[in-house]
Amino acid sequence: MNGPATEAGHLTDTLLFCRALRERGLAVTPSEAIDAVRTLNLVGLDDRQEVFFGLRCVLTSRVEDYPVFEELFEDFWGRIARDPQPRKLVEREAVSSAKQQARVSSRERAQKGLAFFLDHWGSDRSDDLEGIKLPGASSNESSAGKDFSMFGADEIEEVSRLARRIAKRLARVPSRRWKPVRRGPRVNLRQTLRRSLKVGGELIDLSFKQRKQKKTRLVVICDVSGSMDIYSRLLLQFAFALQNSFARVESFVFSTSLERITGHLKDKSYGQALDRLSANVRGWSGGTLIGRSISAFNSGWPKLVDKRTIVIILSDGWDTGEPEDLARSLDSLKKRAGRLIWLNPLLGSPAYQPLTRGMQAALPHIDVFAPLHNLASLRRLERHLVL
Amino acid sequence: LREEARKIQEMLREQAYIADASVATSLYLAMAIGKPLLIEGPAGVGKTEVAKVLAVALDTRLVRLQCYEGLDANTALYEWNYPKQLLHIKLHELAAGRADDSEASIFSESFLLKRPLLEAITCPSRPPVLLIDEVDRSDEEFEAFLLEVLSEFQVTIPEIGPVKATHRPHVVLTSNRSRELSDALRRRCLYLWIDYPSLEREIEIVRARVPRIADTLSAEVTRVIQAVRSMNMVKVPGVAETIDWATALVALNTLQLDREAVEETMGCFLKDEGDLRRLEAEIETGRLEEILNPAS
Numbered sequence: 189m190n191g192p193a194t195e196a197g198h199l200t201d202t203l204l205f206c207r208a209l210r211e212r213g214l215a216v217t218p219s220e221a222i223d224a225v226r227t228l229n230l231v232g233l234d235d236r237q238e239v240f241f242g243l244r245c246v247l248t249s250r251v252e253d254y255p256v257f258e259e260l261f262e263d264f265w266g267r268i269a270r271d272p273q274p275r276k277l278v279e280r281e282a283v284s285s286a287k288q289q290a291r292v293s294s295r296e297r298a299q300k301g302l303a304f305f306l307d308h309w310g311s312d313r314s315d316d317l318e319g320i321k322l323p324g325a326s327s328n329e330s331s332a333g334k335d336f337s338m339f340g341a342d343e344i345e346e347v348s349r350l351a352r353r354i355a356k357r358l359a360r361v362p363s364r365r366w367k368p369v370r371r372g373p374r375v376n377l378r379q380t381l382r383r384s385l386k387v388g389g390e391l392i393d394l395s396f397k398q399r400k401q402k403k404t405r406l407v408v409i410c411d412v413s414g415s416m417d418i419y420s421r422l423l424l425q426f427a428f429a430l431q432n433s434f435a436r437v438e439s440f441v442f443s444t445s446l447e448r449i450t451g452h453l454k455d456k457s458y459g460q461a462l463d464r465l466s467a468n469v470r471g472w473s474g475g476t477l478i479g480r481s482i483s484a485f486n487s488g489w490p491k492l493v494d495k496r497t498i499v500i501i502l503s504d505g506w507d508t509g510e511p512e513d514l515a516r517s518l519d520s521l522k523k524r525a526g527r528l529i530w531l532n533p534l535l536g537s538p539a540y541q542p543l544t545r546g547m548q549a550a551l552p553h554i555d556v557f558a559p560l561h562n563l564a565s566l567r568r569l570e571r572h573l574v575l
Numbered sequence: 576l577r578e579e580a581r582k583i584q585e586m587l588r589e590q591a592y593i594a595d596a597s598v599a600t601s602l603y604l605a606m607a608i609g610k611p612l613l614i615e616g617p618a619g620v621g622k623t624e625v626a627k628v629l630a631v632a633l634d635t636r637l638v639r640l641q642c643y644e645g646l647d648a649n650t651a652l653y654e655w656n657y658p659k660q661l662l663h664i665k666l667h668e669l670a671a672g673r674a675d676d677s678e679a680s681i682f683s684e685s686f687l688l689k690r691p692l693l694e695a696i697t698c699p700s701r702p703p704v705l706l707i708d709e710v711d712r713s714d715e716e717f718e719a720f721l722l723e724v725l726s727e728f729q730v731t732i733p734e735i736g737p738v739k740a741t742h743r744p745h746v747v748l749t750s751n752r753s754r755e756l757s758d759a760l761r762r763r764c765l766y767l768w769i770d771y772p773s774l775e776r777e778i779e780i781v782r783a784r785v786p787r788i789a790d791t792l793s794a795e796v797t798r799v800i801q802a803v804r805s806m807n808m809v810k811v812p813g814v815a816e817t818i819d820w821a822t823a824l825v826a827l828n829t830l831q832l833d834r835e836a837v838e839e840t841m842g843c844f845l846k847d848e849g850d851l852r853r854l855e856a857e858i859e860t861g862r863l864e865e866i867l868n869p870a871s
Binding site: 244381 | 580596600603607610649654667668712751754755758761809
């Protein structure tokens with residue numbers, strides 16, 4: 189498998205492979221593509237395993253990328269191993285556009301629950317159910333008591349404002365980093381010495397330093413199964429606003445399995461973030477396995493939670509899994525977290541009793557059990573978000 | 576060319592590190608392409624060990640930067656030696672009485688305390704292995720700083736000027752995923768996920784690390800540990816725990832595992848009270864016998 193013709197074939201194959209990976213959401217930039225081509229020159233091309241491991245370490249950047257890589261690698265390997273002749277580009281264009289179509293249709297299939305809302309969110313914002321309100325109207329009692337299912341654009345703005353306020357409060361804890369100050373508890377040797385040089389090394393004026401503020405960490409785990417979509421939309425908006433005014437927020441969503449969405453919520457406008465979410469998050473579906481999702485969180489991200497972490501779970505507690513699993517996973521989470529808060533939108537209705545088996549199993553392990561169904565309840569949440 | 580990867584595997588094996596093909600290939604490529612290697616995986620699978628063993632295998636220095644929250648550029652890069660500076664100024668004063676030229680002299684290299692990053696890029700003889708351990712524990716500001724150093728291998732000390740790497744160190748970063756690393760950092764690195772090893776490989780690891788262990792015992796120990804990993808424990812035992820346990824059993828002259836031996840020594844690999852109780856309950860149901868005699 190040598191000679192210039194084959195080399196060229198590999199080059200196109202490799203680039204197409206990179207493009208296919210990029211289409212499936214991997215961060216494969218031209219720089220990775222260059223490394224991939226270099227890799228093929230460095231490993232034995234007849235050794236499938238070595239090509240696989242070599243390209244994998246170059247082209248993926250997190251373990252979540254592995255399954256997609258594995259899937260597409262089959263295709264790529266089939267081409268370079270079986271057919272050393274370079275093929276026409278057109279042929280492959282067709283392949284990749286067919287793939288794209290498959291993606292779209294699978295996306296349509298997944299448009300239930302939150303995904304549906306995510307996709308229709310932009311349009312929702314303009315044609316508000318209640319008509320457009322004056323700014324400031326959202327702070328009055330009637331809207332504070334209004335259920336989130338009836339929400340308009342200005343209330344959403346209020347949610348962001350609230351998130352920013354909570355973020356500010358959370359930020360007021362001393363950190364281990366220092367900053368120079370005019371008067372403070374410790375001498376800043378570096379600056380003092382530097383200043384002393386002006387007067388021949390005599391220590392006359394001391395410079396000081398003090399600790400910076402430390403930020404508490406927040407983990408938001410949000411149920412996005414069918415019954416929860418209106419409320420999870422709100423909590424996601426809240427998480428998004430928090431995350432963008434406060435660096436230490438980690439966000440997860442779950443229905444039957446758990447997914448980390450922190451990256452999707454970062455540094456974008458809310459609309460962009462939602463687009464990215466609905467394109468990237470798999471398996472929004474009917475069932476809910478809370479226990480399994482929480483234990484997936486415990487084992488997958490064990491170091492995310494420590495005593496300075498506040499964990500917020502948003503779910504209505506309708507669990508199709510075993511209550512023992514839920515109790516056990518919550519217990520182990522509770523032991524490590526600074527505070528465990530469970531928000532249940534159903535708690536807002538006066539007739540509701542937490543009688544579902546899941547909720548019963550969960551109650552002994554949580555610090556705060558509170559409703560989240562309107563702005564007033566979100567404001568009350570502020571009180572619980574301190575350590 | 577494949578020999579090179581195999582050679583790395585062999586070199587690691589000589590240091591009693593049993594690396595599978597993915598580890599060896601990744602290390603080889605990281606060195607060949609000259610990019611840092613980011614290693615992630617559950618606790619106790621030997622992520623840090625990769626760098627340590629690599630340094631021994633390449634017969635070069637290991638420079639380790641342990642990350643923690645609040646780690647800043649001063650602690651990672653350099654700091655001035657203040658007591659020495661003060662002393663120098665005072666002595667100078669007594670001798671000549673002039674301070675003008677002291678600025679240049681006290682901010683020179685002999686007053687510089689090199690921290691790991693500077694140490695690694697100014698290594699005189701050959702490229703060292705730079706281990707940036709648990710990078711997820713540092714904060715985002717530090718990550719940005721790290722990115723700068725890793726892309727240029729050059730740092731600027733205001734008083735001295737730019738310091739360029741004499742040799743590009745082999746960089747290994749490890750992360751426990753306590754926080755999501757930035758895409759920028761991930762993109763700068765090759766990526767490797769190390770998972771728990773397969774049964775065969777783990778037996779091989781135990782035999783390499785605990786040479787005095789009997790063949791049957793090593794297989795039994797590993798089988799129990801692998802079964803425990805599937806029991807939904809709070810603290811899942813890593814390979815480090817397997818080795819600890821095997822070492823302990825050898826020290827106690829255990830030749831074969833039985834219920835008593837496991838119950839006496841299970842503290843070696845389970846570090847959570849609830850986990851201990853869960854395993855006890857499993858043993859109660861006769862699970863241990865099932866694990867030890869898979870045939871019957």
